[in-house]
Amino acid sequence: MDAYSLSDLWSILVMQGFSGLSLFSVLLLMALGLAIIFGQMGVINMAHGEFMTIGAYTIYSFSKLTETYFPTLMPYYFIVAILGAFLIAFVVGYLVEYTLIRHLYKRPLDTLLATWGLSLIMQQLFRSAFGAREVSATLPDWLMGSWKPTPDIDIPLNGIFVMVMSILVTGAVVLFLFRSNWGLKVRATTQNRVMAGAVGINTKKIDRVTFAIGCGIAGVAGACFTTIASTGPTSGSLYIVDTFLVVVFGGSASLFGTVASAFSIAQAQSVLTFFLTNAMGKVVTLMTIITILMMRPEGLFRSKVRR
């Protein structure tokens, strides 16, 4: 570290901090969906990463279609494609809940195995449809290049875009959960399913829509993912462990905990992997999380109410 001047260290810190913010944004987008599905509904969805891949492949497909048939629309396709990514992941999630998940509520081990099997099936479907090699969407010009606030600091525009998206989606999820009638029903159902039914809430419908929304958000995460990396059939599975880590570490019932957890894990990994190796950075992050979870098993944020 002696080789770095103070100015170098500052630039490194800013850029690694920004790299951490980009990772934070992707983790947060992934974790928000899982925070709803696992944190709120208690469903261990091992196929959550594949819903992200659905979003990524949707962007790729939109990009190819626009490039081939409507090249003049290339600067705008991405926005429409994000909505498409949400909708397709939402619809697939809805069908998965209806055909598979709803039969497995209160059977966490069976859910874990079934969704793991589902993730393998989905990966094979991606392989059959798009090939085994990684693919990349053609990004519009406004997502390329970087912003240079000083000569030494280079901040990529796609990273800024992912951050803006994560802020928008987080805001939308918060508004949905805490300012809408649907959100009220979702929170009631996740807190006490039996009692929610006994106040007139159709809990099965809530489950289906909630699961689908969680999957839709994963689709948006996948859409953002395409701006920073290429997409392969197993891209989603690379993020699933980190995503569960974020939700569990944050406190599975707390949305704010998910945000705080995604931020701390992403920043820790980003800064540590620069000064240590990639593997050691992960090891130190994991050890810290395990230690904290041993002291606070409910995660960073737990509810403080009489039960």
Added chain:
Amino acid sequence: MSNHLFSVSELDSGYGQSKVIHKLNLGIEKKEIVAIMGRNGMGKTTLFKTLMGIIPSMGGRIAVDGVQLDNLETYQRVERGLAYVPQGRMIFSNMTVLENIQTGLPASARGIVPEELYALFPVLFDMRARKGGNLSGGQQQQLAIARALATNPKVLLLDEPTEGIQPSIIKDIAKSLKEIRSLRDLTIVVSEQVLSFTMDIADRFFVIDKGRLLYEDVRANVNEKTINQYLSI
């Protein structure tokens, strides 16, 4: 029995192979408050859960205002006029008082909390922004009743509403239930072990023992001694 607002006929219920409720019949009039008495483990809570569809019945019929409920899901029974205050209150502890009450509104097709609920339970208005889990036991019971009333029911089922509540609050709850009955022409069914509470509010008494109806009579013919002989072990 079909003339009753709330009728239960030949109801069987239980858990798995074990039958808890045996061929139970109840007929309850509009605006009537009835008390279902019985010792612990005699099937009162199982009966209420079966009426709400939380536990599937093994046979028999349940009807509110002539509408058969036995094949409906819990939320559909609420839409057709049944409301439930469970034993232990089961309020949504992480949600505010206002949100707890609002959970019942969609079933009633009303958008806002009726003023009369706050008039019945003023403490809930004062504490509407507080989390339900941070209320005292008595306040939680009032919230659970307000939440059930928000669904605009025809029949209100209360399972052991005085459990763990201090005597002064029990009197308030009794007063509120009588007010609600007059205000809304509501039929109220209370399961209880505390005799003084039911003697104060009930028009009719049912005693169940091992899931079977053992005794039934109107308040005028009932005194504490009559009921106590069925409740003593």
